[in-house]
Amino acid sequence: MPKPRLRSLEWVLSVLGAINCILITILFSISQIQLPDGNLSDIWPLPAIYFLEIIILGIMCVIAVAKNQDHPQSFWSGIPWICSGILFAFVILGAWTIGFYLIPAMVLFLIVGIMADRRINGDYALHTIYFVSGGIAQSILVFFTFIG
Numbered sequence: 280m281p282k283p284r285l286r287s288l289e290w291v292l293s294v295l296g297a298i299n300c301i302l303i304t305i306l307f308s309i310s311q312i313q314l315p316d317g318n319l320s321d322i323w324p325l326p327a328i329y330f331l332e333i334i335i336l337g338i339m340c341v342i343a344v345a346k347n348q349d350h351p352q353s354f355w356s357g358i359p360w361i362c363s364g365i366l367f368a369f370v371i372l373g374a375w376t377i378g379f380y381l382i383p384a385m386v387l388f389l390i391v392g393i394m395a396d397r398r399i400n401g402d403y404a405l406h407t408i409y410f411v412s413g414g415i416a417q418s419i420l421v422f423f424t425f426i427g
Contacts, residue, residue: 285398289391293344293359296387300337300366303380304330325424326377333369333381336362340388344395351401359392360406364413371414372421 308330311322322330343358350356366385370378389410396403 282398285394289344289394289398292387292394293341293391296384296391297337297341299384299387300333300381303377303384304333307377307380329369329421333366333377336365336388337384340391344391347395347399349399351396351399356395356399356401357392357406357409359388359395360409361413363388363392364410364415365417367410368414368417368421372418 308322308327311317311326314321340359340362343355343362347353347355347358363385366381366388369381370385372378373381392406392410393403395401396406
């Protein structure tokens with residue numbers, strides 16, 4: 280596939296992933312607020328902080344696609360991998376709640392990262408480490424949030 284087509288596909292997939300992140304967090308927030316005796320203070324600080332994080336991840340992936348032109352050593356080339364890794368932690372840790380619904384965004388961001396690396400001859404090994412590190416860091420954050 281020619282490079283301009285890959286670039287366009289990266290855009291489409293990253294925007295779809297970001298839309299998934301935004302819609303799922305909005306729908307889960309509304310569902311929590313609509314519970315009997317539910318109000319906005321019921322989701323603050325948690326899970327609202329996680330919801331904001333998920334929205335930011337979606338937006339960051341779209342920004343990374345915009346910023347990552349043809350530079351394999353660019354900071355932005357690893358962002359889709361990190362976003363996918365963090366969402367992977369949400370998918371695993373929130374498997375019975377929001378996690379299942381974040382699978383499309385996680386997969387889309389991972390595909391965007393792979394496509395970008397293929398297009399610019401990026402470092403797959405390093406970016407796999409980013410993916411795993413993002414997931415581990417998010418898992419540790421969630422673990423300490425619930426302990427503390």
